[in-house]
Amino acid sequence: MAKFVFGMNQSLDGYVDHLQMQTGPALFRHWIEHVRDLTGSVYGRRIYELMRYWDEDRPEWSAEQHEFAAAWRSQPKWVVSRTLKSVGPNATLVSDDVEAVMRDLKDRLTGEIAVSGPELARSLTELGLIDEYRLYFHPVVLGRGTPFFAGPRPPLRLVSIDPVGEDTVRLTYAPA
Secondary structure, three states, rough: OOOEEEEEEEEEEEOOOOOOOOOOOHHHHHHHHHHHHOEEEEEEHHHHHHHHHOOOOOOOOHHHHHHHHHHHHHHEEEEEOOOOOOOOOOOOEOOOOOOHHHHHHHHHHHHHHHHHHOOHHHHHHHHHOOOEEEEEOOOOOOOOOOOOOOOOOEEEEEEEEEEEEEEEEEEEEEOO
16 A cells, blocks of 8 residues: 655744745755655645646756656656546546545555645645645744645644754655
């Protein structure tokens, strides 16, 4: 059975914003290895559209960025959206019966499936499908933006606290 994990970078005040929080070399290496080890990823529309950046190589990229892009492209992706009409390579659009599709993925696959996007995570939390939450705290305060928890925070129990990279701490929680 697969495990659904919702994890994102966030500010100390609880917001997610990829443009405001820079990823240092050690944390970027962590994300490369994380993505490489995934069974796949489930994306909400907004995060998927941001991640499409990795679909095409860019001449200014470093070797590490090329490595991340290759790992991201190789994994299967399921994109939950009622507005998108199509998705890119190695991706499947899920627009109807999201709960049945997600339950099938959990039952049929093994390993870890990343859940990306606060609204999607809220929906999957309400269905009891998220197995783990990983909050990657950066030492910044944004004061506004998209909160990590898009709805009421579910009851959680702390599983681990790990430093990741230069200045990031990962808190891992499981549903209580």
